[in-house]
Amino acid sequence: MRKNAPAKRTPRKRSGSRNKQPWFWRLVVRVSLVVLVLLAAWTAYLDAVVTSRFEGRRFEVPSRVYARPLELYDGASVTASGLQRELELAGYRLGRSDSGGTYRRNGGQFEIYTRGFRFSDGQEPRRRLSLVIFNDKVREFTVTAGPPSAIVRLEPAQIGGIYPAHKEDRVLVQLQNVPELFRGALLAVEDRDFYDHFGIAPLSIGRAMLANIRAGSIVQGGSTLTQQLVKNFFLTRDQTLLRKANEALMALLLELHYDKDDILETYINEVYVGQAGTRAIHGFGLASQFYFGESITDLKSHQIALLVGLVKGPSYYNPRRHPDRARSRRDLVLRVMADTGLISEQEASRARGQPLGVSARASYSENRYPAYIDLVRRHLARDYRREDLESEGLRIFTTLNPDIQYAAESAVSDTLTSMDTDSERALESAMVVTARDSGEVLALVGGRDPQFAGFNRAVDAMRPIGSLVKPFVYLTALQHPDKYTLVTPVEDRSFSLVFDDGRRWEPKNYDGEERGEVPLHRALSNSYNLPTVRVGLDVGVDTVRTTLQDFGVDGEISGYPSLLLGSVSMAPVTVAQIYQGLATSGFNTPLRTIRQVTDAGGEALSRYSLKVKQVADAGSVHLIQYALQETMQEGTGSSAYRTVPEALTLAGKTGTTDGGRDSWFAGFSGDLLAVTWVGRDDNGPTSLSGATGALPVWARFMARVPQHGFSPVVPDGVGYHWVNSEQAALTDEGCRNARLMPFIVGSEPEIEISCGGSIQRRVQGWFEGLFR
């Protein structure tokens, strides 16, 4: 270790001691030789280290994960508070909207100055927008500066990253994209002789000391940029003499092999400039985004000065934590910039008058959406290797809607908190929200504490789905309109099944009652078990299983009759997948969390396009949609309308498993499909049913999101008729109990009943019709 030190002294000794004893001379020669050999070997070793690291230099750039960009246009659905949250998430500052990334708000009136963003389908330029939000809709949308457009995408908010183990984050920049002023300021402060020295500069150390004395504080550091780079790049942080020597040696070697611009560019990308949690912010490319939400090419002189000043002590001069220190440091840098002629005195004093202008908080905190990012990573793993995701600087454009996510998270945590008062402490929950017609996953909640990056119940909690299976049983039946319609009487009477091995199965209704004959639609909307099993056995358990598979279940489904009451286990995301087909007219739409992955430059690598596949005929699905709306209006889901406006005309289904172990709700509006689950991680019993556990979460969520009501288009081959559903007969609109119900054309009741309701009158009517 200390062999270097004598090595430097040996030449002096050698010249001054020629006539000493031979043994001493021999010793000196030997030691010197050994030292020289060691030094040479060490230098060769360092050279190999320097070159291999620099030649194969490939910064590991983490991938960036973005939320969906908010589209603004006349008629866009957004709340004023939602828009504000969205802007804050994207690092917009509230204030005068005279530069990119700022906005003003006065009630529902917004003025937004966008930063612009390069999407793979084209540049979205900087613009100033003016709009009013009234009744949760954008009105009077106008572009007041920049290229006009009727529809504008805001920059997507970054919601996460995929980092290598060392958690270094950076955005690579090329030297030619770094503003001249930035380079000038950096060199003026850190290394004025950069282009003249050969790695180390003893002279500049002296001059720096002089400058520091003159300024009364430390303005310049003694070590060259090359030395600083070496220090960051290859060495540990401890300050030893040996390390200094190594540093100097490596700096020399680096300069020997590479040209100045190469070294400067690497420095600009390597330098450490801040910390966000466990994430280390490296390089000025990321620094300008991290502190200002700006690209480095767009920085103004006061912003450049702040970043350059940070190099000296990113934590001590942290502008978010120590704005006063950061400001005086920035002003000092501005003075150096003026002294060296980089900017005029006027510009310097104007810049000194500027506020720090740092975006209010770190543009995102990496653990904000752990459950969602977890699902994104799983989807990415289908097509990308982990090493590439951690190092290639990919951009991942997801479908997350931050405002919907916010509503989902708060619905889960608020509702579960209110349930806690009933000593249901161990309750957990999960929620999935998708766009009904596109299958885009808009929000995902993995547990009641949405920040907790642990067990992701939305994806991994496999639970029996209970009555959520019933729509698929009846859908399978309704695909035979000759046999089943919504008014077909089904038997609500107990029975027992005896299996080959002698076991018996005696299903019961939830309330233990039996009602004799009930019309099919009522059996579904009230979630009666006995008729469901009878119908399911009639159409065949295997046929029901096939229906479930067509709608998107890819795991194992047992063929036992208990399937008909939902003994099959699924994760909430799978439930969302199969309900997608019910919510649309029988179109299975694969759930997606990713729209597109691009490389660091914005070129598309892969697109995940919208796909649809018809898996059931639109007519029978329409009938199920009727019954699921009825469920919300008259059946097991009706408590939702205490919270939700009636105009939403929602459709949905409750699900409960034995002992309240699982409380489920799945349902949809015109725009959204949401699935909620409430239960315990230890699978213990609760006093909840689907209607009292999962439904309140779901309803609270639906009430908080502006959206379109559910109103399905009547498909070809379906007609509506006024019927008396108890009698399975056509009737007059004015009669009591008359319901307007959909039928597959040709399957409507053949008998007619008047308001009086006697058979005789029906026959009379038929005769009258015959002879009219």
Added chain:
Amino acid sequence: MTSKLIRHSAVLAMAGLLSACAAGPGGGSIYVPASSEEPEAPKPPRIETGAGEPRVERKSEQPEDERMAPAYQQEGDALPPAARGLIQRADSLLASGDAQAAVSQLERAQRIAPRSSTVYFRLSEAYVALDQLGSAEQFALKGLSLAGNDASLQRNGWLLLADIRRARGNVAGADQAEARAANL
């Protein structure tokens, strides 16, 4: 008296228009803003153990005109102007031979107008241009499921479907689709 009557019927007509949006003719889904204030979050109903799920059926004591009814509509949703602009952009991309870029713009339009059959028919055409006829057929079907009683949309959809099926070698399916178009 007359003026009162007219006013009254005007109110009725307004009410009729409003309800027509929910069910029956009128077209377009109803937009419901978020409940502005945190709604009186009802405590989740705690029902005596064992009586959670089923409710007592509503009997005839319920006045019928107060009962909500499941919604449906005969017409598909109209295309909002913002989506129309994106579709125009997609059309010119398609004309210049960049079908993949057209799909991107159409997917934007789909997110804005997810219940408009036009968007899906255009997606179908873009996938025809990309020679992905399986996707093209599915989007044509999806468009048809939302076309409602608009005869010209229906006809265009069935003819598009007929072309696609013929190109896929499904002659019987194509004839069937053509027959549907002819019946409109």
